[in-house]
Amino acid sequence: MDVDGEELTAQETALYDRQIRVWGADAQRRLSKAHVLVYGMKGTVAEFCKNIVLAGVGSLTLIDDRVATAEAFSSNFLIPPYENVYSGKTLAQLCCDSLKDFNPMVRVSVEKGHLSTFDVEFFAKFDVVVVSCCSLSAKKLVNEKCRTLSKRVAFYTVDCRDSCGEIFVDLQHYKYSKKKLDETVECNLQYPTFVEAISVPWRALQLRMSKLYFAMRVIEKYEEAEGRRVGEVSIADLPGVLKLKRELCTTQSLSESHVPDTLLERLVTNTTEFPPVCAIIGGILGQEVIKAISGKGDPIKNFFFFDALDGKGIIEDISDSNGGR
Amino acid sequence: MASTLPHFTADIKGAKVLMVGAGGIGCELLKTLALSGFSDIHIIDMDTIEVSNLNRQFLFRQSHVGQSKAKPSDEVLNQVARDAVLKFRPGISITPYHANVKDPDFNVDFFKEFNVVLNGLDNLDARRHVNRLCLAANVPLVESGTTGFLGQVTVHVKGKTECYECQPKPAPKTYPVCTITSTPSKFVHCIVWAKDLLFAKLLGDKNQENDLNVRSSDAASSSENVKDVFERRKDEDIEEYGRKIFDHVFGYNIELALSNEETWKSRTRPKPIYSKDVLSEELAPQNGNVANNHASDDGLSVSAMASLGMKNLQDIWSVKENSRIFLEALRLFFTKREKEIGNLSFDKDDQLAVEFVTAAANIRAASFGIPLHNLFEAKGIAGNIVHAVATTNAVIAGLIVIEAMKVLRNDIQSYRMTYCLEHPSRNMLLMPVEPFEPNKSCYTPLSLEVNTNHSKLKDLVEKIVKAKLGMDLPLIMNASSLLYEAGDVEDDMVPIYEANLEKVLSELPSPVTGGTMLTVEDYQQELKCNINIKHREEFDEEKEPDGMVLLGWTQPVSVPESKDKSVGNGASTSDATIAAAESEKDDEIGIVSPLKKRKLHDDSDVSKAVAETKNHKQLQVIDDEDDLVVLEDNLDGFKKRRL
Numbered sequence A: 001m002d003v004d005g006e007e008l009t010a011q012e013t014a015l016y017d018r019q020i021r022v023w024g025a026d027a028q029r030r031l032s033k034a035h036v037l038v039y040g041m042k043g044t045v046a047e048f049c050k051n052i053v054l055a056g057v058g059s060l061t062l063i064d065d066r067v068a069t070a071e072a073f074s075s076n077f078l079i080p081p082y083e084n085v086y087s088g089k090t091l092a093q094l095c096c097d098s099l100k101d102f103n104p105m106v107r108v109s110v111e112k113g114h115l116s117t118f119d120v121e122f123f124a125k126f127d128v129v130v131v132s133c134c135s136l137s138a139k140k141l142v143n144e145k146c147r148t149l150s151k152r153v154a155f156y157t158v159d160c161r162d163s164c165g166e167i168f169v170d171l172q173h174y175k176y177s178k179k180k181l182d183e184t185v186e187c188n189l190q191y192p193t194f195v196e197a198i199s200v201p202w203r204a205l206q207l208r209m210s211k212l213y214f215a216m217r218v219i220e221k222y223e224e225a226e227g228r229r230v231g232e233v234s235i236a237d238l239p240g241v242l243k244l245k246r247e248l249c250t251t252q253s254l255s256e257s258h259v260p261d262t263l264l265e266r267l268v269t270n271t272t273e274f275p276p277v278c279a280i281i282g283g284i285l286g287q288e289v290i291k292a293i294s295g296k297g298d299p300i301k302n303f304f305f306f307d308a309l310d311g312k313g314i315i316e317d318i319s320d321s322n323g324g325r
Numbered sequence B: 001m002a003s004t005l006p007h008f009t010a011d012i013k014g015a016k017v018l019m020v021g022a023g024g025i026g027c028e029l030l031k032t033l034a035l036s037g038f039s040d041i042h043i044i045d046m047d048t049i050e051v052s053n054l055n056r057q058f059l060f061r062q063s064h065v066g067q068s069k070a071k072p073s074d075e076v077l078n079q080v081a082r083d084a085v086l087k088f089r090p091g092i093s094i095t096p097y098h099a100n101v102k103d104p105d106f107n108v109d110f111f112k113e114f115n116v117v118l119n120g121l122d123n124l125d126a127r128r129h130v131n132r133l134c135l136a137a138n139v140p141l142v143e144s145g146t147t148g149f150l151g152q153v154t155v156h157v158k159g160k161t162e163c164y165e166c167q168p169k170p171a172p173k174t175y176p177v178c179t180i181t182s183t184p185s186k187f188v189h190c191i192v193w194a195k196d197l198l199f200a201k202l203l204g205d206k207n208q209e210n211d212l213n214v215r216s217s218d219a220a221s222s223s224e225n226v227k228d229v230f231e232r233r234k235d236e237d238i239e240e241y242g243r244k245i246f247d248h249v250f251g252y253n254i255e256l257a258l259s260n261e262e263t264w265k266s267r268t269r270p271k272p273i274y275s276k277d278v279l280s281e282e283l284a285p286q287n288g289n290v291a292n293n294h295a296s297d298d299g300l301s302v303s304a305m306a307s308l309g310m311k312n313l314q315d316i317w318s319v320k321e322n323s324r325i326f327l328e329a330l331r332l333f334f335t336k337r338e339k340e341i342g343n344l345s346f347d348k349d350d351q352l353a354v355e356f357v358t359a360a361a362n363i364r365a366a367s368f369g370i371p372l373h374n375l376f377e378a379k380g381i382a383g384n385i386v387h388a389v390a391t392t393n394a395v396i397a398g399l400i401v402i403e404a405m406k407v408l409r410n411d412i413q414s415y416r417m418t419y420c421l422e423h424p425s426r427n428m429l430l431m432p433v434e435p436f437e438p439n440k441s442c443y444t445p446l447s448l449e450v451n452t453n454h455s456k457l458k459d460l461v462e463k464i465v466k467a468k469l470g471m472d473l474p475l476i477m478n479a480s481s482l483l484y485e486a487g488d489v490e491d492d493m494v495p496i497y498e499a500n501l502e503k504v505l506s507e508l509p510s511p512v513t514g515g516t517m518l519t520v521e522d523y524q525q526e527l528k529c530n531i532n533i534k535h536r537e538e539f540d541e542e543k544e545p546d547g548m549v550l551l552g553w554t555q556p557v558s559v560p561e562s563k564d565k566s567v568g569n570g571a572s573t574s575d576a577t578i579a580a581a582e583s584e585k586d587d588e589i590g591i592v593s594p595l596k597k598r599k600l601h602d603d604s605d606v607s608k609a610v611a612e613t614k615n616h617k618q619l620q621v622i623d624d625e626d627d628l629v630v631l632e633d634n635l636d637g638f639k640k641r642r643l
Helices: A010-015 A017-023 A027-031 A041-054 A089-102 A138-149 A194-199 A209-226 A235-252 A260-268 A275-295 B005-013 B024-036 B078-090 B108-112 B126-137 B179-182 B187-203 B219-230 B238-258 B319-336 B351-367 B375-382 B391-409 B457-466 B491-501 B609-615 B635-642
Strands: A035-039 A057-062 A107-110 A128-132 A154-162 A164-170 A173-180 A182-189 A303-306 A314-315 B017-020 B041-045 B093-098 B116-119 B141-147 B150-156 B416-425 B428-432 B446-450 B474-478 B481-485 B516-523 B527-535 B548-553
Touching: A010 A017, A010 A027, A010 B005, A017 A027, A017 B375, A027 A275, A041 A057, A041 A089, A041 A128, A041 A138, A041 A235, A041 A275, A057 B351, A089 A107, A089 B108, A128 A138, A128 A164, A128 A275, A128 B116, A138 A164, A138 A194, A138 B179, A154 A275, A164 A194, A164 A260, A164 B481, A173 B351, A182 B428, A209 A260, A235 A260, A235 B391, A275 B187, A275 B238, A275 B391, A275 B428, A314 B108, B005 B108, B005 B391, B005 B609, B017 B024, B024 B041, B024 B078, B024 B391, B041 B481, B108 B126, B116 B126, B116 B391, B126 B187, B141 B391, B187 B375, B219 B238, B238 B319, B351 B375, B351 B391, B391 B416, B446 B457, B457 B474, B457 B481, B457 B491, B457 B548, B481 B491, B516 B635
Parallel strands: A035 A057, A035 A128, A057 A107, A128 A154, B017 B041, B017 B116, B041 B093, B116 B141, B446 B527
Antiparallel strands: A154 A164, A164 A303, A173 A182, A303 A314, A314 B428, B141 B150, B150 B416, B416 B428, B446 B548, B474 B481, B474 B516, B516 B527
16 A cells, blocks of 8 residues: 555545544555455444444445345344335445445445455455355455465454354454554564464363354354355254264364353354444454554454453454464 | 343333433444334434544434534434434334433433433533432433543443442543643643633633733733733734734743743743744735635634645644744634624634634744644644544444343343453453442542631532532532522522622521531432531642532542642732633543452453553543543552552
């Protein structure tokens, strides 16, 4: 991103006054030149999009070819609940119409197609890629494509089920600055890919690792193995999910108590998103993307978990370098 | 929690909730409530929509600027926030009230109608008021605030958890008058001088007491002249007038101050600045861009920067540029906005006022060797602008809704106070903490040290009952005799109360002396306190500027300012301190420790978190757009207090 160059306009300074006081004019300029791609327009992503459109990113591109149904707007405030408005339109189109309204200075557009059909060059147009409601293989694929580019494309996955949420972050080799006792210091972080992260042996992880991490991997694997779409599970799948959990715990030499059955039951029973958790996860993700674009402040490395039941929002570092115990 | 949160729908559907504040947190909250299935939402908000709110109040658009947040003017068909939410959730009931939450209509009976009250407020005063009404009506309160990346949500249920006021809250910062008028050492002192003294003197209400100039060494003899200097003579040329003011406040007044040698023994001597030294003799600045200056329709769009062809808010102006802005801004006030002169009060959204205050503060800073600041920064200081971003508000709103759901289920064991942190503590960005039990000393008898032969009832009402106890419409009794009552008072009592206000305490019809127990009550807040009066002769003017000290009241805790010695000067007309905060939107910097003695849910030692927290000096937390709720820079002090 070319950061030097033109100053913020008076219009921008007036609109973004309060946030420029938080992250500075240079960060605001970087934001206004950043291009963000999102895939999977459910409630959490809708929250995220609202946040970065309000913050003033340069452009936002939406992909989701699914046709809107009554179920789609249950936790997505970007979709008008009138059949005559939504019928025939895709989720991405409907969300795009609403988002444009939030901030006329941001270019919001729709790209058609499925994730797997986009080539590497397509991803080169973006600085940030966020995917949601994606199968395990799609996550791996997009992450790999972002990695093969010479420019650094920040990659995020985000998913919410029941009253739980998970964010994964891959910033590759990331340099940033942060304030430390009135001084600005330069920092470096090396991120693993999604595949590398989830390949870290479970027994190598800290005892206090968030249980949600294991549970999400079990569900992800189950849906992949059964050929289901993301979220296409119900209580009827619980026996199968629990069986897979036991197998995985055995192979990974992890005590089964680290993946509570009650947690898995919640995640398969209630696959719809819970609006307050969408707001929380969408807010945290928005903040992370703003940090990554501006190069300011400690980013999450490399997972974030929130469960409304205990109210904790926890950062976990799951990478080789951090594995040994 | 036994079952999972999403299964709460039955509790939610029948619930009637009151939201107070429709700002940054409020917009997010209304959206999340509606999505979560709440269907009977009432909102109280009195503000209008500003451009600088649009970046995080997504329910509003440019076309709504200037309209009330909760209920726009009549030309617009309906309430903006309500309409925006009804677009994606038709069929739910949203009832907006465009009013101040302190209006008597919102009494205890009104509050009793609700199952839970949710605050998204921006000032201490309103928070305390809502807290008291919730206690009186026995309605649970979920309280919140954000500042930048920091935020917090707390739950207050009468008899179960501490109330909002069980913890001390800091008072708005104030500065000694002499620091402002004579010995500024920080840029903020120059801003307060430019805004509360110079701007008020030249453009505000002439009848207001004003400390400008009283600190000169021979103020008594010069006071006659002083009056003349600030008054623009009939037909006086505006350029001449501007230069006269300039030379008086930045030149002559500094010379006068310098003549008081005592003051400068241990301080750097300021340099007087005269207009002829910084500006060439030619009058009339070049009005380069006058053609672009669409001033006529809208007074607030008049700008000295535009008029002088200056654009960048991030540039720091030279003394010469500040001087040109100062004179040009004054000229524009007197030529384009003359009708407002005498009624103006500083408004951070008034461009010309911000330009004038920035320039005046910078010229004064230059005199005193204080670094100059750009307009953007000066505006932030002058307007007490609190940093705000949409993402923190969104997170906090989600947390409020989760707590509201627990409250509706009466799931006391699950209530949590949650802190949203900028730097993770024990890997947590969102940190839940078990709520405290109610503080037993909250609202216990108070005592007041006061010189009952000097202080008037008026002083007690203003400085203690209103300012400290936060009462709005107080009633004051000495045993069975009524000394004062505010609000809806019978006509024949008005003159009696007025007369009492002017009386010294010991000379009241029912004398207040050492040992007297006063009863102070606010019916609307349903708050009643007993104050035990202790007579004391002497007060330290600097440390105890009120001339009275309230004991036993845990808040607000004032933030101590520097220990400037006051300049000896008998001519001082006031020993009051100047509040740096705006009176309407007083920001408070609260101090709340997220960690003190609280047990973290299911996790062990807090010490590491405490240590980490200390390293991030000032974790400040929170409030909505225009203010700040919490944070912490004095953990030790707090722990002691609690023990």
